[in-house]
Amino acid sequence: MATPKTRRRGTELEEAILRAAADELAEAGYPGLTMERVAQRAGTNKNAIYRRWPNRAALGVAAYRHLAEETLKPPGTGDLREDALTLLRAINCGQTSPAARILRSLLTGVGEEPELREQLHEQASEGGTGTWLAVVGQAVARGQARPAALHPRVATVALVLLRNEYLTRGLTTVDDAVLVEIVDEVFLPLVRPAAQAG
Structure with a gap:
């Protein structure tokens, strides 16, 4: 379910993206992880994600690391x-x-x-x-x-x-x-x- 879009930047936006990616991984596993679904869940756009992580592998591992830490x-x-x-x-x-x-x-x-x-x-x-x-x-x-x-x-x-x-x-x-x-x-x-x- 998409979160309402709000103007977030920096750490706040990054946290939202990582939480959304972790939720997607928990629900759909790595095979179901897409930048589009993460963007929708985080209430942002794919460009905001690609500026931070070049591909879904990098995003998935970053989400895991964030959750583990x-x-x-x-x-x-x-x-x-x-x-x-x-x-x-x-x-x-x-x-x-x-x-x-x-x-x-x-x-x-x-x-x-x-x-x-x-x-x-x-x-x-x-x-x-x-x-x-x-x-x-x-x-x-x-x-x-x-x-x-x-x-x-x-x-x-x-x-x-x-x-x-x-x-x-x-x-x-x-x-x-x-x-x-x-x-x-x-x-x-x-x-x-x-x-x-x-």
Whole structure:
């Protein structure tokens, strides 16, 4: 259903377009995603969308990323271990969330669209990095992590290990004990200052 057209610009218009694209993906999947339907739902025109995203692959991935970022914020518990576990648990439980369903829909279109494959590859390498860097950055400020841990490959190691569980074992969720093991046996020893690592 189309939203009444109003004069929106910048971030407000972009948010409306991304919400509309996410809604379209949730309802029709990637095969049913069209710039025209998104424009109609967002109450704008196709040109406004094409000025921001060159094709539906870029728009679909941007909509997924926007939705995922909205639902995955740094927990801010005041403790690095709790923050890491809270994040991993949210991701693990989120495999049935709208964002996860949209991602699966995007993944089904990869075989037929090289542009989509490229966009998803870029997203996979960036996805979640900002949140994990924020968590580690807060921990560095509290003295719970080494400043050198503020590197994307280090900060996201727990996320990468969780994704590996999904990929190599074909799982959609893992036991909580696995999350605890990832945090306690790999993540914390890697990021904590040497005095706390033991």
